[in-house]
Amino acid sequence: MALSVLVLMRERNLFAAVVLFGIYSFLMATVLVALDAVDVAMTEAAVGAGISTVLLLGALLLCKSEEAKPAHRPWLPLTVAISTGALLVYGAFGLPDFSDPQAPIHRHVAPRYMQNEVDVPNVVTAVLASFRGYDTLGETTVVFTAGAGIIALLRRRKKVIVEHEGNP
Amino acid sequence: MMHDLVLRVVAKLLIPFILLFALYVQFHGDFGPGGGFQAGTIFAAGIIFYGLIFGVDHTRSVVPDCVVETMLAAGVLIYAGVGVAGLLLGGNYLDYFVLDHNPVHGQHRGIFWVEIGVFVTVAGVMLKIFYMFASRGRTEE
Amino acid sequence: MLEHFSYIITVFLMMAGLFIVIARGNLIKKMIGLSVFQTSVYLLYIAPGKLLGGTAPILAKQFTTYSNPLPHVLILTAIVVGVATLALGLALAVRIREAYGTIEEDEILTLNHTVEAAEAQHAEARGGS
Numbered sequence: 001m002a003l004s005v006l007v008l009m010r011e012r013n014l015f016a017a018v019v020l021f022g023i024y025s026f027l028m029a030t031v032l033v034a035l036d037a038v039d040v041a042m043t044e045a046a047v048g049a050g051i052s053t054v055l056l057l058g059a060l061l062l063c064k065s066e067e068a069k070p071a072h073r074p075w076l077p078l079t080v081a082i083s084t085g086a087l088l089v090y091g092a093f094g095l096p097d098f099s100d101p102q103a104p105i106h107r108h109v110a111p112r113y114m115q116n117e118v119d120v121p122n123v124v125t126a127v128l129a130s131f132r133g134y135d136t137l138g139e140t141t142v143v144f145t146a147g148a149g150i151i152a153l154l155r156r157r158k159k160v161i162v163e164h165e166g167n168p
Numbered sequence: 169m170m171h172d173l174v175l176r177v178v179a180k181l182l183i184p185f186i187l188l189f190a191l192y193v194q195f196h197g198d199f200g201p202g203g204g205f206q207a208g209t210i211f212a213a214g215i216i217f218y219g220l221i222f223g224v225d226h227t228r229s230v231v232p233d234c235v236v237e238t239m240l241a242a243g244v245l246i247y248a249g250v251g252v253a254g255l256l257l258g259g260n261y262l263d264y265f266v267l268d269h270n271p272v273h274g275q276h277r278g279i280f281w282v283e284i285g286v287f288v289t290v291a292g293v294m295l296k297i298f299y300m301f302a303s304r305g306r307t308e309e
Numbered sequence: 310m311l312e313h314f315s316y317i318i319t320v321f322l323m324m325a326g327l328f329i330v331i332a333r334g335n336l337i338k339k340m341i342g343l344s345v346f347q348t349s350v351y352l353l354y355i356a357p358g359k360l361l362g363g364t365a366p367i368l369a370k371q372f373t374t375y376s377n378p379l380p381h382v383l384i385l386t387a388i389v390v391g392v393a394t395l396a397l398g399l400a401l402a403v404r405i406r407e408a409y410g411t412i413e414e415d416e417i418l419t420l421n422h423t424v425e426a427a428e429a430q431h432a433e434a435r436g437g438s
Contacts, residue, residue, distance in 0.1 A: 038201040039201045039202070039203065039206060042193070042201060042202070042206045042210075043205055043206045043209055046206065046209040046210045046213045047209050047213075050209075050213040050216070050217075051209060051212065051213055051216065051294055051297075051298075054216055054220070054298065055297065055298070055301060058298075058301035058302060058304075059301065062301070062304055122199060122200060122201065122202070122203075124201070124203070125202070125203045125279065125283070126279070128203060128205075129203070129204075129278070129279040129282045129283055129286075130264060130275060130278065130279055133251075133264075133282065136247075136282070136286065137247055137248065137251070140243065140244055140247055140285065140286055140289050140290075141244055143289055143290060143293050144240060144241070144243070144244045144289055144293065146293065147240050147292070147293035147296050147297065148240070150296070150297050150300055151237075151296065151300065154300040154301070154304055155300075
């Protein structure tokens with residue numbers, strides 16, 4: 001896991017290309033496997049490395065594929081990012097240790113889920129569909145709405161071209 | 169890319185297995201890793217793969233637009249319908265215990281249908297997004 | 310230090326994403342940055358749920374410790390919703406490109422300014438005549 005995270009850290013410097021983002025997603029999927037989240041890793045591999053790469057490439061095809069030179073020097077964003085990061089790291093030291101069985105996350109509702117009331121061995125499925133059914137209904141609706149929004153945005157119009165350039 | 173023999177052959181070999189694997193992930197989701205979200209994305213990825221190699225027009229003839237659009241809405245309706253079914257059978261909304269005489273079986277049935285709903289929506293949305301971007305690219309050129 | 314290594318990685322990725330979003334003017338680059346930020350959030354949720362020596366939360370007789378399933382569920386849905394919203398953002402970028410001919414933020418802003426100035430001038434001229 002440490003190795004793949006190190007590779008991930010190297011990967012972040014090369015964010016110029018979409019393909020690198022795909023590689024990054026795939027590495028993230030392997031990290032997730034190392035963290036025992038097999039369901040999530042499966043989805044991340046299919047979505048991150050597969051579908052979103054295709055989508056980004058498609059969007060790049062529609063737009064110009066080279067980026068303009070940045071107009072500003074990136075010092076201000078860099079400062080903002082580093083200071084926020086430092087603050088967050090400082091805050092992170094107050095969080096429970098990695099893999100601490102006494103951490104609140106393991107003591108609150110997880111034991112109840114683990115009792116397997118619904119007799120489905122894969123607890124992720126059970127929680128997803130049964131315990132948190134409303135949640136998942138909402139998520140499904142969000143996905144549906146996003147799809148509908150994309151249809152609305154990208155559907156071919158009947159040649160109504162609105163000119164935004166200054167009309168005299 | 170359309171005329172690359174290696175790609176076509178490999179794709180022909182792989183795509184049935186990708187689709188089969190998606191269905192396996194869907195229906196085996198109770199026992200192994202899997203479920204509607206994963207299966208939906210894998211299924212869509214398989215079909216997008218097909219679309220990349222054989223062209224979008226071929227894909228459209230295999231999985232037409234109207235089917236995809238129906239899938240989009242049908243999934244949410246299946247999910248909500250499970251909730252309504254629970255309501256009609258005397259339980260609360262999205263309460264699966266009443267779907268069968270045996271509460272545990274009722275849970276199984278509820279989870280099954282809900283996962284199907286999720287699968288259909290997710291696969292539909294992913295495919296629709298792909299079609300939208302792909303057909304946009306066509307008109308630009 | 311080692312106990313908080315996962316958090317530090319998460320924060321690092323998060324800030325990388327934030328930096329891309331703030332510093333880059335290209336809209337598609339911004340979407341990539343947003344996705345990097347999003348993946349860091351996946352890590353933020355998943356990492357605390359891991360128990361060393363535990364297995365994936367699929368119940369079987371021979372295992373007793375499992376990682377926490379709840380974050381997995383939350384992130385599972387978040388990934389799919391994330392790709393849907395990413396696609397929505399890209400669709401918006403494509404439309405912006407069609408309307409303005411560019412996806413650089415600065416150029417869009419200057420275009421907007423020139424259009425506004427032209428409109429103001431136009432209105433003034435019409436009011437004066």
